Amino acid sequence: MLTGLRRVEHIMGFPISVDLRDGDERSHDAVEGAFAWLREVDARFSPFREDSEVARLSRAELEPEELSDELTQVIDLCDFYEESTGGAFKSWLPGRGFDPCAIVKGWAVQGAAEMLHDAGARRFCVNAGGDVVTFGESEPGVPWRVGVRHPERADQLCxxxxxxxxxxxxxxxxxxxxxxxxxxxxxxxxxxxxITVVAADLTTADAAATAAYAMGVEGITWAAAQPGCEVFAVDSERRVFRSPGLPVAS
Known part of the structure; x- marks a missing residue:
């Protein structure tokens, strides 16, 4: 019977790793499908690729009815966070066209994780450049431990x-x-x-962290008020903020 599997690829400009602690042949095969999905997202949604769907939208080469369901979903998420933050979060900026990267990363990696779960994997984590989504436990009775880098000391955790x-x-x-x-x-x-956000899924955690950072100090309260979100933040005065439900390791 198959056991664990670890794999890493460089996609979307950063390393993405899968640490699968259980599963059978079906879930192991799904790892390839998950990485294929991430490569597809990079090709379709990168604003830096001239032939991507996002770049074509920025150049007004697509009509609304020509947009894929996935891009429509991403646009809806961008619109939600722009409205929720009073315009601090924006995916359309002058001189930059449409840039949904702040949404796409977490959304894509969450999708990859759900592919693994749908294939039967129950204990795994996916790490995308330090942003992490977990299912189950690393070992029976042992939660996954995720270190948050100190913002000014690269060799330390805060x-x-x-x-x-x-x-x-x-x-x-x-x-x-x-x-x-x-x-x-x-x-x-x-x-x-x-600012670090913990949520039930990486789509929410990643988007909320970026949106809160764009808001500045007021983003701490905003992020902590989002449903299911917990927050750890350091402001420019080096003050530390921690929401009461933050799952800090003992």
């Missing part, structure tokens, strides 16, 4: 979280610089140096 059937995502400037824009001002977001 908190370790314990997860079962959940996801965690972090938005910060330490990897890609000032890449998150406050859509209300058109300028790089200010007020936070790192």
């Amino acid at each position: 908190v370790v979280l314990e997860l079962r059937d959940g996801a965690v995502a972090t938005s910060a400037s330490y990897e890609r610089g000032d890449h998150i824009i406050d859509g209300r001002t058109g300028e790089p977001a200010r007020g936070l140096i790192s």
Whole structure:
């Protein structure tokens, strides 16, 4: 009988790994399908590929009725977070066209994880450049432990979280610089140096973390008020905020 499997590929600009702790031949085969899905998403939804569906939308080459169901779903999510944040989160920015990357990453990886679960896997995690979705436990009775990088010390962690059937995502400037824009001002977001969101799924965790970062300090309260979300944040004054239900490792 097959047991665990570990695999990593570089897709969408960062390493994505699968750590499968159980499963049979069907769920192992699903790992290939999950990575194929992620490669497909990269090809179809990257704003940096001239032939992608997203790039064609930015160039106004597609009519609304020509959009795929998946792109329509992504656009709806973008619209939801823009409205919810009062415009701090925006997928359409002057001079940049349509850029749904803040939504697509978590949405795509969550989809890959659900493919594994549908194929019978019950204990696994998928790590996409530090954003993680988990199912089950790493070992019987042992939750998955996810370390959150210290925003100013690359060799240290600022908190370790314990997860079962959940996801965690972090938005910060330490990897890609000032890449998150406050859509209300058109300028790089200010007020936070790192914010981590724990949620039931990575679509929510990743989008909420990015949206909250774009909002600045007010994004902490906003993110903590989102259904099912817990928050760990460090603001530009180096003050630490932790919501009461955050699953911190003991």
